[in-house]
Amino acid sequence: MAYQTLIVEIEDYVALIRLNRPEALNALNSQLLGELAEALKSAEENDKVRCIVITGSEKAFAAGADIKEMSEKSFVDMFTSDFFGVEAEAIKRIRKPIIAAVSGYALGGGCELAMMCDFIICAENAKFGQPEINLGVIAGIGGTQRLTRFVGKSKAMDMHLTGRFMDAAEAERSGLVSRVVPNAKLIPEAMAAAQKIAEKSMLAAAAAKEAVNRSYETTMEEGILFERRLFHALFATEDQKEGMAAFLEKREPQFRDK
Numbered sequence: 001m002a003y004q005t006l007i008v009e010i011e012d013y014v015a016l017i018r019l020n021r022p023e024a025l026n027a028l029n030s031q032l033l034g035e036l037a038e039a040l041k042s043a044e045e046n047d048k049v050r051c052i053v054i055t056g057s058e059k060a061f062a063a064g065a066d067i068k069e070m071s072e073k074s075f076v077d078m079f080t081s082d083f084f085g086v087e088a089e090a091i092k093r094i095r096k097p098i099i100a101a102v103s104g105y106a107l108g109g110g111c112e113l114a115m116m117c118d119f120i121i122c123a124e125n126a127k128f129g130q131p132e133i134n135l136g137v138i139a140g141i142g143g144t145q146r147l148t149r150f151v152g153k154s155k156a157m158d159m160h161l162t163g164r165f166m167d168a169a170e171a172e173r174s175g176l177v178s179r180v181v182p183n184a185k186l187i188p189e190a191m192a193a194a195q196k197i198a199e200k201s202m203l204a205a206a207a208a209k210e211a212v213n214r215s216y217e218t219t220m221e222e223g224i225l226f227e228r229r230l231f232h233a234l235f236a237t238e239d240q241k242e243g244m245a246a247f248l249e250k251r252e253p254q255f256r257d258k
């Protein structure tokens, strides 16, 4: 399918989705978010995709929700269309692993989109921020909740209240990103990580993703029980037999997602 605001390539079982509104630093308007939800759904349904990478341009992952599109909207417009609610839910429903590869600005909704992915790899030039307060609003796609869980209350308050940006080193130090790489290595590193994931059993990968995400939603005891039950359930799969046999036979496993 052809998109107007995205470029999608599939290579070695990885879908690379590039946000492509260079004229607006990839600002997230409803068209882009709608197309992104569509592209993710189609990657989810495609057997040739086992992991997804979302990226932007070198200058901007995404500079936030589209301010031009939002500026004239009323409360009633925002509320009745549940602005960004539908798209955010669609992204959350994807069970395949998603990596955000962030270069340049990841601000407002851009930072929130990166945080909705399963983990973030960023380039040395990355800048994260929740500057909505400068526009007289606050984050609206989960930023107050997710950033706080990533970096803790003090830093999250600092970011949301002052609107300041966080550079790549601070983002790594605070646990917002999993790795920082030189700018030119961002896509190769993210694709290599995605290809490594694509070699695993998708059943185990989906279970790992569900279990880690559950840690945000429940108590430690319930989360550990949830994890243990998923761990037990994976013993019903052929991939568990194959993975353990391959280890014992000193060969690479051939997972079949069964």
Ligand code: CAA
Binding pocket: 023, 024, 025, 027, 028, 063, 064, 065, 066, 067, 068, 084, 105, 107, 108, 109, 110, 112, 131, 132, 135, 138, 139, 140, 141, 143
């Ligand atoms: N929405 C719409 N257009 C945007 C945009 C945005 N979020 N961010 C940048 N653009 C546009 C600019 O208007 C400009 O377009 P024109 O050339 O037509 O004027 C173009 O992208 C290039 O931007 P700049 O000239 O401003 O580039 P710069 O290098 O001088 O500055 C920047 C870069 C610091 C990122 C600056 O563009 C900026 O501050 N952008 C806004 C960031 C922001 O406030 N994000 C939060 C949005 S609200 C939100 O996201 C709510 C939510 O949580 C749901």
